[in-house]
Amino acid sequence: MTGGITLYELVGTTGxxxxxxxHHVWKTKLALAYLGKSAESIPLSFHSIRTELAEKTSNPKVTVPTIVCDEGIITDSWAIAEYLEKKYGAEKSLFSSGKSFSKFLEQWALDTLAPELRPLIGPTVYNRIDEPSQAYYVQSRVGGDISKMDAMVAKLSDASFVAAQTTAARARLQLIEDFLTYKKSIGAPLWLxxxxxxxxxxCVFGWYAFSGVNADATKIWESDSLPLVHEWLEGFFKAGLVKKEDLPTPV
Structure with a gap:
């Protein structure tokens, strides 16, 4: 391969x-867009990742994003970001505020925000993927216990459960709202x-994109109680980093 990048992504059904x-793939897609670099997209289902991509990479535990580039095969969004920074960072840096700051935001999103979003997003994803992928999803998420997955799906129809998750997730996002409030108070652009x-x-926007599969999860981010979070999200579209029509939407 010479010069180009191939990016393996995740969809519900191969084809x-x-x-x-x-959300991990969105980190890479946004990084590439920010750097002005294109990539050939190859969308795969969970099942195809575990079979086709695992065979191609000789890695039975391969995940997405995975890229194929001049350096070979790179898996994991953070490792890909480090590769892109090394190759293109002199032109435009992904870590202009320091690598540690970005790592903090990535870890905060995974450890603090995600636990409140996953109960809404995970079962919705299960309902949108093909049958072979569902079998993998049940095994990897709930140890193969389909009754647990069915119970998680059923909770999506429980208004009190959804309301509780919505409140909890918005409380987590208050940290971002407060930080953006400070940014605005000093006249700084509304970026983290x-x-x-x-x-x-x-890293944080990736969870917004992921939330798009579930209408209730999307509303968490678009609340009147988080006006600057909403303004921050709009900044991605205005900057041309992503198009709204490319984001997941509820079925």
Missing amino acids: ESRPQFS GDGVPCHGDF
């Missing part, structure tokens, strides 16, 4: 081109990075 709903987007912005 679909969208929606790509992995210092004046420009950084990889940390992409």
Whole structure:
């Protein structure tokens, strides 16, 4: 391979081109867009990742995003970001606010925000993937216990459960709202990075993109109680980093 990048993404059924709903893949897609670099997209289902991509990479535990580039095969969004920074960072940095700051935002999203979003998003994803992928999903998420998955899906129809998750997730996002409030008070652009987007912005936005599969999860981000979070999200579209029509939407 010479010069180009191939990006393996996640969709519900192999053969679909969208929606790509992995929050990890969105980190890489946004990083590439910010750097002005294109990539050939190959969307795969969970099942195809575990079979086709595992065989291609000789890695039975391969995940997405995975890229194929001049350096070979790179898996994991953070490792890909480090590769892109090394190759293109002199032109435009993904870590302009420091690598540690982006790592903090990535870890905060995974450890603090995600636990409140996953109960709404995970069962919705299960309902949108093909049958072979569902079998893998049940095994990997609930140890093969289909009754647990059925119970998780059933909770999506429980208004009190959805309301509780919505409240909890918005409480987690208050940290971002407060930080953006400070940014606005000093006249700084509304990015989590210092004046420009950084990889940390992409790590948090990835969860917004992932939330798109579920209408209730999407509303968490678009609340009147989080006006600057909403303004921050709009900044991605205005900057041309992503198009709204490319994001996942509820069925």
